[in-house]
Structure formats: structure tokens, C-alpha cells
Amino acid sequence: MSEIAAVSRRLLLGGAVATGALAAGVSAAPAAAAATGAAPGRRPGQKSMIGVPFDVHRTVRVAMIGLGNRGSGMVTGWAAVPGCTVTAVCDIRADRATRAADRLESKGEPRPAEYGGSADSYSRMLQRDDIDLVYVATPWEFHYEHGRAALLSGRHAVVELPIATELRQLWDLVDTSERTRRHLLLAENCSYGRNELAMLRMAHAGLFGEITNGHGGYLHDLRELLFSDTYYTDSWRRLWHTRSTASLYPMHGLAPIAAAMDVNRGDRMVTLRATATEPRGLADYRERFVPKGHPSWKETYINGDLITCLIETAQGRIIRAEHDVSSPRPYSRINSLAGSRGIVEDYAGPAPTGARIYLEPDHSGHTWRDFESYRKEFDHWLWQKVGDDAANNGGHGGMDYILQWRTVQLMRAGLVPDIDVYDSAAWCSAVPLSAASLAGGGRPVAIPDFTRGAWRERRPGLDSEPAEMPPVG
Numbered sequence: 001m002s003e004i005a006a007v008s009r010r011l012l013l014g015g016a017v018a019t020g021a022l023a024a025g026v027s028a029a030p031a032a033a034a035a036t037g038a039a040p041g042r043r044p045g046q047k048s049m050i051g052v053p054f055d056v057h058r059t060v061r062v063a064m065i066g067l068g069n070r071g072s073g074m075v076t077g078w079a080a081v082p083g084c085t086v087t088a089v090c091d092i093r094a095d096r097a098t099r100a101a102d103r104l105e106s107k108g109e110p111r112p113a114e115y116g117g118s119a120d121s122y123s124r125m126l127q128r129d130d131i132d133l134v135y136v137a138t139p140w141e142f143h144y145e146h147g148r149a150a151l152l153s154g155r156h157a158v159v160e161l162p163i164a165t166e167l168r169q170l171w172d173l174v175d176t177s178e179r180t181r182r183h184l185l186l187a188e189n190c191s192y193g194r195n196e197l198a199m200l201r202m203a204h205a206g207l208f209g210e211i212t213n214g215h216g217g218y219l220h221d222l223r224e225l226l227f228s229d230t231y232y233t234d235s236w237r238r239l240w241h242t243r244s245t246a247s248l249y250p251m252h253g254l255a256p257i258a259a260a261m262d263v264n265r266g267d268r269m270v271t272l273r274a275t276a277t278e279p280r281g282l283a284d285y286r287e288r289f290v291p292k293g294h295p296s297w298k299e300t301y302i303n304g305d306l307i308t309c310l311i312e313t314a315q316g317r318i319i320r321a322e323h324d325v326s327s328p329r330p331y332s333r334i335n336s337l338a339g340s341r342g343i344v345e346d347y348a349g350p351a352p353t354g355a356r357i358y359l360e361p362d363h364s365g366h367t368w369r370d371f372e373s374y375r376k377e378f379d380h381w382l383w384q385k386v387g388d389d390a391a392n393n394g395g396h397g398g399m400d401y402i403l404q405w406r407t408v409q410l411m412r413a414g415l416v417p418d419i420d421v422y423d424s425a426a427w428c429s430a431v432p433l434s435a436a437s438l439a440g441g442g443r444p445v446a447i448p449d450f451t452r453g454a455w456r457e458r459r460p461g462l463d464s465e466p467a468e469m470p471p472v473g
Helices: 009-012 021-025 028-036 068-078 095-107 122-124 141-154 167-180 194-204 233-242 251-260 281-291 372-377 382-394 396-413 421-426 430-439
Strands: 061-066 084-091 113-116 133-135 158-160 184-186 211-219 267-277 307-313 319-324 335-341 342-346 353-360
Touching: 021 335, 028 281, 061 122, 061 194, 061 396, 068 084, 068 095, 068 133, 068 382, 068 396, 084 095, 095 113, 113 122, 113 184, 122 141, 133 141, 133 421, 141 158, 141 167, 141 184, 141 233, 141 396, 167 184, 167 421, 167 430, 184 421, 194 251, 194 335, 194 342, 194 382, 211 251, 251 319, 251 335, 251 421, 267 430, 307 430, 421 430
Parallel strands: 061 084, 061 133, 084 113, 133 158, 158 184, 211 319
Antiparallel strands: 211 335, 267 307, 307 319, 335 342, 342 353
């Protein structure tokens, strides 16, 4: 049974972010939250996970669900972190689990248990008693199911982007985390980017003055990969462009800007309105480069090439978050932050950092300056401590390994997560809320307060205090 065949009929016909699902909802409380931003009440005994540390783990035992391109690329990174071991691997295609186990064994790591061959293989894996953390890297439509199952099994979860695609699912993950007392974290590796963390520390140091706006996104020409018959299993990612008009994957740019603005830590996102260009890029690419007999010729692409979300915060700030994977353009996460005393723009300036800056009183003459000296001065302690290891063990410039190392450190030292389920839900809410806004002609829609009022309180996040990784053994 293929992964696509396992998707429900409702997903295939309407899309997980279809406006009908948003308008009707599965329960009244999340639907009301979508309309007004109000939070549904907690059940008796359910408590916030804000500020709740991990229990101390001498060794972090990781199980992995999903071993496609993303999952398989993260296998050895988890095993390379001191005090972490991969105990089980799972994919609906059993041969992928075998290859992942072979790869770990070839590097001298203990061979993990293998699961696969059916859509419920992960359920059998979660019955094991040697799992502390579940890492989910399946197609988007399965993230909610797999992340929720991990929490209900008594494990913490790290879920790739997005943690869910419907508003009711986001609320359910928040509530399930609170009921099970287990953390669920978005695997937002770009939040651990070296420039992003330096920008965050500069913002907290007041270099930009009063922050007024930021601009982030995911602008990545994926056309060749989207039409590949092997890269995205069963073409799952291309098929999302046939289901809904929505910002499907803006979190890589949105999350660092939200963190720099202390969203959920003194501010919160309150409204979102979206715009969409016409869907031209995928059909044009298919016309020029894809053979006529290819299965994609039966598809109609409805998602706009460029989806822009304009987000307002309670403190009057503006975030512009963009998503475009269908146009011919160099890669960019934009990563721009501005305030009353200056601005930084990433992926636009000279090498080697690809960033430029202008600050008062340091600069004058309306001329961009290089970011490198500021990056060095405000380099996050994680990069100072683990940067060399990250270059050798992780993809995406080392961000992947920084995310993995920090997650394991938090669990082994018994610390509070940098990114919690409330951050994860807020950042991912742009997916269903952009669909709702676009269905209403671009009208503003309310962003729920997943913290249920706790956003007003200042608390630590990604700008963390230096900490040591506990010794192994």
C-alpha cells in the first residue's frame, strides 16, 4: 500500500488545508478559535507545558518514522550526538529501514530495530520500551498522526515542518502535549542557523532599536525535484499544489523573525491576511520539460506560485512571510529584520555571509555594510561550541546537527525546550490560516493564542544561556 493510497478520501478530494475543514472544523472549539482567536478551554487536569523541563535522560534513545530524503539524511546526525543512540527506524517501505540500519552499522553504531512494510508499522515500533524521543519525517499529511501517536505512547516528539496542516490538529497536538506531559517540537532547523541566531541576539541587545517589522520566507525553486519520479515518494509534495491555495511551507523564514520579535514571549501574532499570484510556474515547467505521457499531465495546479502572508502582532509589528517553490529563482529565506535604529537583510549581500546590515549610529551615508563582524560579535554559544562538529555531521550548513545536538542536550541535562509546542503550533498555523484568508478574498483572519494568555510573560527561548552537554558514561 503506497503512502498516497493511505491518505484519507477527504484529504485527497479537499486537501488538508481546504477551507471547508477550516470553516466547519471537527469540533466547535477549534472552529471558534479560528474565527475569533479565542482559545478553547483546557480539560480538567490539563496544564500548560510552558517552562516544563525534560526529565533527565542519561542516554537519549531515538526512534525515526519516515526515511525518505529528509529522514535518511538525519539518521547519522542523531547517532553522532554524544549520549544519543538510534534504537529503531521505520518506513512504510521496509527496504529504507534496512538501508538506514545498514548505514548506522557501517559507522560502528549499534544496529537499530527495523520496522516497515505497512502503514501502521510505526504503531508496532512505538510499543517498544527503549524509545525516549520520536523523530518524524514523513510526508506532511502524516505529521499530525505520527506526532500525536508519539505523545500518546509516552514519548517526546520532534516533527518536521509542518507539525500539522489543519487548525483543529494544531490545537489537538497542543492539548495532547499538555495531557501527556510530553513535549512536541517543530524541527525548525533554520531557527538554529548561524546568521538567524546572531540576528536574534542582536535584536535582544537592542541594536535595531524598537523592532517594527520583519520579512522571512521559503523561496526555493523545487520544480525539477517536484517533477522527479524518485525524489518525493509518490509525488506527495507536488500533489499538494493540486489540493489547496495556501502558504504550504513558510516556517523556515517565519520562525526566526517571530523568535526575534519574542512571539509567545511578550508578543503574539494576532491576524493574518494572504495574497496569491496565479499558478503558472509548475504548468509552464511541465510544458517545457516533462514528457507528455508523464502522470503529472493529469494534474491541475491551483496553488499560487507566490503566497504572501501579512501578519500583525499584538505589539503592532508586521511580519511578511512568503512561500514560492514554483518559480525560477535562487534560493532565499529572506531573513530581514528592521527597527527604529537599523536593518539586517540576509541572502542579499556579499560573500561569505550573504548578509548586509545598516545600523545607527555605527553607519551613515545610506550604504549597506557587511554583516560578518556583527555575526562574529553576536555568534550564538551553540555555534561557538558545536560549529565544527556541525560542519562534519549535519546538512544545511550545519543547522541540522545544531538542532539535533541541542535537542539531545536539553533532554540529557533536563532543561526547558528552546522551541515548544506553542511556538510550533503558532508558526505552522500560517498554513491553514492562509487557506482561510485566501478563500475569503484575502480577508484578515484571527490567529489563535495557543498559549492561552501566557504569551504576555517574558521567558527564555532560542536565545539561551550557555550550557554543557552532560558527560557520557
